[in-house]
Amino acid sequence: MKKVLLSEKIDDAGINLLKDNGFEVKIAANTDALTMAKEIEDAYAVIMRSSELPAEVIDAGKQLKIISRNGTGINNVNVDEATKKGILVAKVNGANAFSVAEYVITTMLMLSRKLMHTDKLLHEKQNKLTGMSLPGFSTKYNLNGNELAGKTLAILGYGKIGQQLALLAKAFNMNVIGYDPYAKNADIKLYDNLNKIWPIADFISINMPLTPETKDTITAKELKSMKNSAFVINSARGGIINENDLATALNNDEIAGAAIDAFSSEPPKPNNPLFNSKNTIITSHVAGTTKEANRRLGLGAAQAVIDFSNGKMPEFPVNPEVGVSKED
Template sequence: MKKVLLSEKIADAGIDLLKKNGFEVRVSPSTDEATMKEEIADAYAVIMRSSELPAEVIAAGKQLKIISRNGTGINNVDVDAATANHVLVAKVNGANAFSVAEYVMTTILMLSRNIMNDDQMLHAKKAELSNLSLPGFSTKYQLNGHEIRNKTLAILGLGHIGQVLAKLAQAFGMQVIGYDPYLKSSPVKLYDDLQTLLPLADFVSINMPLTAETQNLIAQKELALMKKTAYLINSARGGIVNETDLAAALNSGNLAGAAIDSFNPEPPAPDNPLFSSKNTIITSHIAGTTIEANDALGTGAAQAIIDFAQGKMPQFPVNPDVFTEGR
């Protein structure tokens, strides 16, 4: 029976699918390097969530044939090392696109309507409520927000998530523009550079993978181009945004607010400046992890292993050249 190692537990739907297809499933007791080396030694396949899979661990997998990523991003897997060891890397595309897009719209609405600030103010000032009407309270503390209708959303990255997000935003009456240097055709107007796009946006949503090109894509220079009334939402990867520069822009009033779901590194250190920056919603990498999305990701990651074991190319290979029919 072939062993599938899970670096971290995936959805039960994915585990059940593997077991129904005759695989032994083992969840690693820890994601530290020493434990992973021991656990991967006799594994036919490994499914990775957000923890790191470095070259040393991959090399320890003497029977390892396939690494399946329970998600879209592959920056936590050393693909070069996998290729050198003749191990196929596969991922799951699009399974959590709606969940991430829905998260972005949720945080856009929360920021625009001052939901977080209103909640905190009501708790802090509850003793005053008997002396004021609620509309009077909202006016006194400047809690009345804005509609998002007719506001401009700039989407950085028009892949699966970005295109779903564009449709949702348009349904709310927003104007949608985008930036994606790799896209040949787009459902929204594309701009060739951030210098032209960022000053136009009321909201900026980052929906790109973390690569050498996108590392620190949004830093002090780019933040300075944005409207002081604008908001930034990052539901992609933490390394795309310079967190120190973002916190400085928020605290100085050069940016109205932000919603951050990914950090660099993860988990964020206790002294991460975004924990104390003004008007900032921070969440624990939940944008793409709804129950529905987790089921889809888990079954997608499991199916890649099943397909490979049956001699088929998985749907979304990362290094397809290592695949050989019938391995």
């Protein structure tokens, strides 16, 4: 019976699919390299979530044939090492596109309508509300926010998530623009220069992968070019925004707010400046992990292992040059 090692638990639907197809499923006791290296030794496949899979762990997989990502991004997997070892890497595309797009819209509404600030002030001043109208309270404390309608949303990265986000944003009557040098036949206006986007966008949503080219796409320079009423949402990967520069811009009112779901170091260190920056929503990498999305991701990651074991190339291979399993 072939063993599939899960770095972290995936949705039960994916686990059951593997078991129904004759695989032994084991969940790693921890995601640290030492534990993973020990538990991967006799694994035919490993399914990774967001924890790291470095070269030394891949090398320890003496029977390892396929690494399946329970998600789209593969920056946590050493693909070069896997390819060198003849190990296929596969991922799941599009399974969480709606969930991430929904998260972006949710945080845009929260920021634009000042819901966090309103909630905080109502709790703080609950004993001082007697005799005051709530609309008067809202006016006194500048809690009346703005609609999304008519505002410009810039989507950086126009893949499946970006396209789904554009559909939702258009339903709010937003003006949607974007940037993606690899996108073809886009249904929104794509700019070829990010410097043209910063001064005109009311909301900037990052939906691109973290690569050497996209690292530090937004630093102090870019933040100073934005409207002081602009909001930045990162539901992609940490490192695309310089976190220190972002916190400084927020605290100096250079931009109006931010929502951050991914950090350059995960979990974020206790001294991460975004923990204490003004008007910032921080969440625990939940943008794409609704129950519905998790089910689709788990099934997709499991199916990649099953397909490969049956001599079929998975739907979304990262290094297809490795080829498919030669086993019967």
